[in-house]
Amino acid sequence: MLQAAIEPLAFPVLVGDIGGTNVRFALLSDANAELRSFPSVGTADYPDIETAIEETVLAHTSIMPRSAVIAVAGPVSGNAVDLTNADWIVRPADIMEKVGIGDVVLLNDFEALALALPELRPADVTHVGRGEVESFCTKVVVGPGTGLGVGGLVHAARIWVPVPGEGGHVSFGPIEPDEFPIWRVIEPEHGRISAESLLAGRGIVRLYRAVATVAGSMPQLHSPAMITDAALAGTDPCAERTMELYCRLLGRTAGDLALIFMARGGVYLGGGIAPRLLPFLNRGGFRKAFEAKAPHEKLVAGMATAVITRDSPALLGLAAFARTPNRFGVSLTGRRWRRAAVAAR
The missing domain is CATH 3.40.367.20 (Hexokinase; domain 1)
Known part of the structure; x- marks a missing residue:
């Protein structure tokens, strides 16, 4: 049975690769744009993902992302994802409330890296x-x-x-x-x-x-x-x-x-x-x-x-998914969180 079509993400899209040691973010302003990457930072240097987004991305651009596709180093299950090798707990509801992003998708970090393989x-x-x-x-x-x-x-x-x-x-x-x-x-x-x-x-x-x-x-x-x-x-x-x-x-x-x-x-x-x-x-x-x-x-x-050998290949995979999600068989059941106003559009 083929999966139902995935509703497209609203641009600009923030993509993020959250590892046990390093955090990497990039912005995709539209489906045809090149990724704008931001410097990699240490996971341990920030208390949570919301602070990392605010200080490493939003403080350096006037672009406000409407959606986010974020890869996390751990299994995605439930409304709170505990990173396997770091102290962060990623809660999409907190990202929406504190950062103002209305549509959040969480994927496993090596799922994101797998998505990059056809792009290499x-x-x-x-x-x-x-x-x-x-x-x-x-x-x-x-x-x-x-x-x-x-x-x-x-x-x-x-x-x-x-x-x-x-x-x-x-x-x-x-x-x-x-x-x-x-x-x-x-x-x-x-x-x-x-x-x-x-x-x-x-x-x-x-x-x-x-x-x-x-x-x-x-x-x-x-x-x-x-x-x-x-x-x-x-x-x-x-x-x-x-x-x-x-x-x-x-x-x-x-x-x-x-x-x-x-x-x-x-x-x-x-x-x-x-x-x-x-x-x-x-x-x-x-x-x-x-x-x-x-x-x-x-x-x-x-x-x-x-x-x-390419730098930050997981971001490449996340961007490919954000541009054309229906090119990939990714189930977003239990892995996509949206504000009611966004979901109703």
Whole structure:
């Protein structure tokens, strides 16, 4: 059954990508306009989304948005969305009351990133390894950052249908012989080891401490950025080992998702970490783990993998939806809030 047509959003439209660490906003004045982006700010720098909108957008423009399409890092359910990795609670009713926007749509952040995939140009991505992108076939995006986001995009009935989820929280275990000693000393999170607990930014630190412990070394580095920088500079053997292992585990997860979604349209790495790791991703461990899916190695070997290098790609997806919502199979049931006067127009 085809979905009912989505009532268009009134322009200007505010689009926002609300992550656990960073907040990004842009304005779309009309359906044919270019996005006007505003500087990224820290989520922790503002007490709530309303203050962030007022101070980072409205204080710098005379344009008053009539609608908003906002991606949040967490499952959208009910009238209050609690961000998974930040202290904000996003309430559309508060956005309407305090900011004055009459029509608010909330989407999952990786749903928004999935919406961007058909909009990406060759210059927006860097391919890793072999594999071909097949047109109008299912795509997957997986993004390590503050958390580990996962989203799918299926082409059906001539529209693109995003498939949001919380796939980053699947359980994770060792496979290669050299991984078992590391697993024995990895600190669990919430009583278990999930993909996110190793592949999100905090997972880099967790992996590094485990690698150093197995090597009999005292951990010298204490942040994802420090570990990544040392690995890229070749100044810390444990950091290099950590990033090689990290890319292997990321490739394994990406390959699992490729099989789950049958992603002949490609698997894309989003988020803030992957672009920095291209030198390690290109060493081969990522792609080898991606393809190690017996008995379906040949199937997965034909699927493309790429890193999204464009800044703020989720805003691109949100803008595409705002311009032509009926090009996408997005259900807005329970995810769109409108003032009575707006809904009656």
